[in-house]
Amino acid sequence: MFRNGSKQSETKLPPGPRWLPIFDNLFDLGDKPHRLLAKLAQVHDTVMGLQLGSLFTVVVSSKKTAKEVLKEQDLVFCNQTVVDVVRACRFNEFGLLFIPVSPLWRTLHKICAINLFSSLKLDAKQYSRQVKTEELIKNGQHNIWCMSLQIVSKINKF
Template sequence: MEPSSLSMPFCLALLFILLSLFCLTAMKKKPSSPKLPPGPPKLPIVGNLHQLTNHPHRALRDLALKHGSLMYLKLGQIPTLVVSSRSMAEALMKTHDYNFASRPSLTTGNHLLYNCTDIAFAPAGAYWRTIRKICVQELLSVKRVESFSAVREEEVGRLVRAVESSEGAIDLNKLFLSHTIDVICRVAFGRRYDEGGPSEVERLFRERTVLLGGFNFGDLFPSVEWLDLVSGLRRRMRRAFEEIDEFLEHVLEDHRGGTAETQNQRDLVDVLLQLQKDASLDLPLSDQNLKAVLTASSLSPSLSLSLFQISNRTVWWWEFETINSNSLKG
């Protein structure tokens, strides 16, 4: 057999050997993935979402009892670290606070909370520190909270009278929600907005709360976030934002024009408008910043799940306060 007839098989074999050596070398040089905390096995695409069931707090508790107080989950396409003990939460929130101080950029937060510039979802940085300082020293100081004690007492009296005057069954959930919104409106905006029937503000806040707590593809499956557009969720969020923004714009205009019912005391809008003129602030406040801070005043205080983000990882922090493992099973 002539040498020329062996050239092609020989070349193919040599090429295969060289490619094999190259692949082995590349695999050796590839950096090893970081060691992750223990966690339950994952399914393709959905990750561990199927294990949260209808009661995520119970599911997280049960998984933490099995895998430990520092647990790794995959929620859709999002790598997630679950912290479920006081000591571990303290280590993250205090010892490693700089690394875990930021929040995730959520789809609904970007659409409804002025690109996450409110106090709850603003990323850690100079702006968040300025807003936090304003909230602690001006809006939520002890003196400011005590100044609205008469408003709270009056609204509680209205709530009690509403219960006393009712002759049939009472929807306490609806009644308490209306009471909370009335207090918020009087403290933040200087007046109630329920004259003559159900409050339009209540409808707006309820819609926003539903959207903030609802499911959207973009937060868990970034590669298919366009499904939120197809499902109509983006359109619904845009419509809700436009209505809330229009309402807050009217509130600012009323206070600037002196037509708001302040009842001889300054509400939170008055305080923010005065701070907007303060040249000593670290960062200037735009009207959108004021609206973002005002939207934070109506967020539910019962939210017990805090969201944080470090670089490309989302951290869901759930602190279980020395709860008996059987106390939630009912």
């Protein structure tokens, strides 16, 4: 329960500010998280751990360390945590967003790069994207109009 909050820890976690299980570091970030993270980096080190909600997050705040993490140790750090809801709905099995880096991920990534995100394909779908964007804006305007009518009718009832 007090995984990072206590002195005894099962795994070696990077240093970071202390936290309570219910009130984690998420509330400490405030409206200017970049400033708080810069101050914390001076106290704890260029690599520190924060408990953000239910996820323990490693924050890297130096250029040299970020280069090592993102380039040299990429395979160690590249896989993201898959939320239980995603696993329960089985989205993590074949969705490019949720599967871990593997040969399947590389194949799907290549297929998307060639068939979906190439310049020719994007140019060919420009009109369709424009039409869908206009539909989205119209639907949003309609929904806002309906909500305002509901608010006015509720105010008039009082």
